[in-house]
Amino acid sequence: MNDKDTLAKNNGAAKTDKRKQSLYFPEDMLQEIKEEAARLDRSLSWVVQRAWKLARLEIKKLPSVNEVGEGEEDLGD
Known part of the structure; x- marks a missing residue:
């Protein structure tokens, strides 16, 4: 834990981490997300x-890499 984390924890700051993260999406998926964001007037x-x-419970049902049987492949929609 660095000084900033300690200070935030001790000061009762927001519980969520607001640091920027980079996520990479296929171009068509990103376009769909942008269109939905505009439709909903959200970021x-x-x-x-x-x-x-909304999806996390379904995602948790997916097998891990170690649980996928031999000959099975990732669905990669």
Whole structure:
């Protein structure tokens, strides 16, 4: 934990980490996200975060790499 983390924790700062992260999406998927963000009048970040909250239980049901049987491949939609 660095000084900034310690200070934030001790000061009761926001519980969420607001640091920037880079995520890479296929161009067509990014375009769809942009269109939905515009339709909803929300940010790209909000749409992706909301999508994660809605999908995370389904994603947790997916087998890990070590659980995929031999001969099976990633669905990679």
